[in-house]
Amino acid sequence: MAAIANDLAQQQVATSVEPSKLNSGVKTGKSRDTGNLDEGNNRRGFGVLRFAGGRKAEIIFEYAERSRFVARTLLQGMSENLGLEEVNVEEILKLDSMFQLFAVNYYPPCPQPDQAIGLPPHTDHGLLTFLIQNGVAGLQIQHNGKWFNTNSPQNSILVNTADQLEIFSNGKYKSVKHRAVVNNQATRISVVIANGP
Numbered sequence: 001m002a003a004i005a006n007d008l009a010q011q012q013v014a015t016s017v018e019p020s021k022l023n024s025g026v027k028t029g030k031s032r033d034t035g036n037l038d039e040g041n042n043r044r045g046f047g048v049l050r051f052a053g054g055r056k057a058e059i060i061f062e063y064a065e066r067s068r069f070v071a072r073t074l075l076q077g078m079s080e081n082l083g084l085e086e087v088n089v090e091e092i093l094k095l096d097s098m099f100q101l102f103a104v105n106y107y108p109p110c111p112q113p114d115q116a117i118g119l120p121p122h123t124d125h126g127l128l129t130f131l132i133q134n135g136v137a138g139l140q141i142q143h144n145g146k147w148f149n150t151n152s153p154q155n156s157i158l159v160n161t162a163d164q165l166e167i168f169s170n171g172k173y174k175s176v177k178h179r180a181v182v183n184n185q186a187t188r189i190s191v192v193i194a195n196g197p
């Protein structure tokens with residue numbers, strides 16, 4: 001996973017995974033929703049990159065496809081856990097045409113990490129967000145008002161619950177508030193897929 005995260009992030013390759021948006025460059029603490037939406041690699045916020053094809057695009061396609069399978073399997077389990085065995089979650093959430101948003105976050109080392117934030121606190125849209133990283137930690141989640149470091153093992157996918165899941169489950173699965181912190185040692189790269197209905 002770390003290798004994939006590095007590999008993908010080092011290429012300015014877009015994907016046709018709908019809606020063909022890649023987040024690239026350094027976040028400056030600005031909310032993604034208010035970032036500039038430009039074509040090309042916008043180092044200050046949202047970047048929409050053109051589909052370039054080639055091996056890297058194939059990797060992204062394959063990762064997106066496989067992650068859709070994982071998302072659907074998890075959602076079926078969650079729906080059973082909610083006591084919705086009778087409900088066809090695939091049909092209700094139209095998982096066949098699942099929406100995926102692919103983002104790559106790049107956090108260079110910061111000389112004063114306690115004075116900066118990589119990505120400010122937020123919850124994600126969608127149902128489940130998958131995050132892989134290049135072996136450098138930095139994601140924190142909020143629980144009972146306190147921030148906790150996450151510690152994902154090598155080659156794992158960290159799954160965050162998101163807003164539409166909270167709505168779908170009537171609040172039983174809470175959308176986790178999270179943020180990314182920076183460090184003064186190593187560049188961190190995270191690759192995120194938000195999976196929505």
Ligand SMILES: O=C(O)CCC(=O)C(=O)O
Nearest residue numbers: 103105138139180190192
């Ligand atoms: O880089 C991270 O750890 C967090 C990324 C994130 O929350 C996002 O892209 O929505």
Ligand SMILES: [Fe+2]
Nearest residue numbers: 122123124178
């Ligand atoms: Fe997020």
